[in-house]
Amino acid sequence: MTVSPPTATRTALSARGIHKAFGKHVVLADVDLTIRSGETVGVVGENGAGKTTLLRILCGDLRPDKGTVTVDGTLSHCPQHPVLNNALTPFQHLRLFQEAFRLPNLEPAHALIDRLAFAGHLHRPVRVLSGGTRQKLSLVLALMHEPDVVLLDEPYQGFDWQTYLAFWDLAAARRAAGRTTVVISHLAYDIDRLDAVIQLSHKAAVRTKGASR
Template identity: 55%
Template sequence: MEVTGVHHAYGRRQVLRGVDLRLQPGTLVGIVGENGAGKTTLLRILCGELRPDAGLIRHHGRFGYCPQQAVLNDAFTVRQHLELFRTAYGIPDLTRAQEVMETLGFTEYADERTGVLSGGTRQKLNLTLALMHNPQTLLLDEPYQGFDWETYLRFWDLAQRLRSAGTAILVVSHLAHDSDRLDQVLGLSAGTLQERTGAAT
């Protein structure tokens, strides 16, 4: 994914002031910043949900997007969500989804309605929906909120395996405590991205 000169404003408030980013295959990149810095706005632009005022975004291949707030129908079961997204993605079966569910440890909830699931389990489904079509680029907005410690570790194990398989992963968070797990850490401040130290080598 290549991002060049992205600007965005809400009225007179400039949120993004020329964001440049190049996300290479097989890399795990983090963007950190204070609440209100524009991290979610940037992700919404990168996934095509929001149009930038200026700038260019190029995607090479399939991408998956896991928003901070899961967009789920509380009346549907987990399995019904998977079937709906399988049809939307045009994929033949749920093999990949089942693999992700096993990794995150929630296969037993397949026939539960999402309205009765805990916040952490809803987030597991949210992440599965973003991954089930095997994207080459993965955009994650606060992906592990609500996870217990075991699931948190499972998430990072999954992220490392995806990176090893060549997936480009962008993780957005307001915290920088996972920097040692990342190849590159970028700070979003005053509308631009700046490299930070502390990433894995």
């Protein structure tokens, strides 16, 4: 599938001069990036290039040593390793997040669950669920309030083929609605599904395929 360039020009997410070091080890050095509203963007790089560190800075989970991050609208993120309560069921997680997001109902969440095909697991404790089902739940929790920008760290690990395809259908639907999706991965899969790829290294974030204009 080949996508056409988005029509929106508004900047949804930007970072300027991001620098982060842990002790003497510099992970990110003056990294800049700009992502527009309605784009689906891949951020790729070798192991140790700082992808997860950058995601944590972009979502506010980690403070940079220098630099600024600007987000236009609501932001959500889905970590590489799901952060869930093993004693609760998926449905109980949904109710907690419904209250946190002040959603009037769970209709958007159930639509996501149907698309990802795990409705049969809603009332089982998380501790007995497979890794793939946990990842599905984590993705639903990140998307159920329809955020303007979502950051996804290796989002399709453990997905079977049908769920993998369903993930890209969700990304396409977000794109059509003018929402921004950022997929962080160590490999650039499905480049034709992306508006741009940002190659991250310690020194720079180089945008290719749909360079910012």
